[in-house]
Amino acid sequence: MTEWNAQTYKAFMQKNHLVESRAVKSFIREAAKQMHWMKIYSDYMQSDPNPVTLSFMDKADKDRQEAIKMALWVAAEEKKQGWKFLENGQEYVNNLMLKYQGDLTNCTDEERLTEQFIDELDQQSRRQSKQVSKRISRKREKIA
Numbered sequence: 559m560t561e562w563n564a565q566t567y568k569a570f571m572q573k574n575h576l577v578e579s580r581a582v583k584s585f586i587r588e589a590a591k592q593m594h595w596m597k598i599y600s601d602y603m604q605s606d607p608n609p610v611t612l613s614f615m616d617k618a619d620k621d622r623q624e625a626i627k628m629a630l631w632v633a634a635e636e637k638k639q640g641w642k643f644l645e646n647g648q649e650y651v652n653n654l655m656l657k658y659q660g661d662l663t664n665c666t667d668e669e670r671l672t673e674q675f676i677d678e679l680d681q682q683s684r685r686q687s688k689q690v691s692k693r694i695s696r697k698r699e700k701i702a
Contacts, residue, residue: 585629592622647676
């Protein structure tokens, strides 16, 4: 099993000619967030080693690894299908609406799952944008 980090991720992306779309970046931001938590837990372990903090560190590392794997999977899927989930997702849904005359209950399981995945990615991306906006606002308040 590959230990995913920034270097192995970049090497894999380059080797397979994959592109960092908005959806891929969303998973990479999640991996970075988990890495940040791992650093916090690690610092805490230096002053107070305990099994609970160690379990949190393990979970954060597993979540980080999973986020990187998802980013790579999304990049590979986007390359294979020839369109990007977030950048072209609305067009995909619009085409489904036309194909099924507005009744998406008739779409195939694969089409339904793709539409749901696009929606979940969009929600994840929006949540991350809100979090960034809040951090920027707090920094501005501190400066002012």
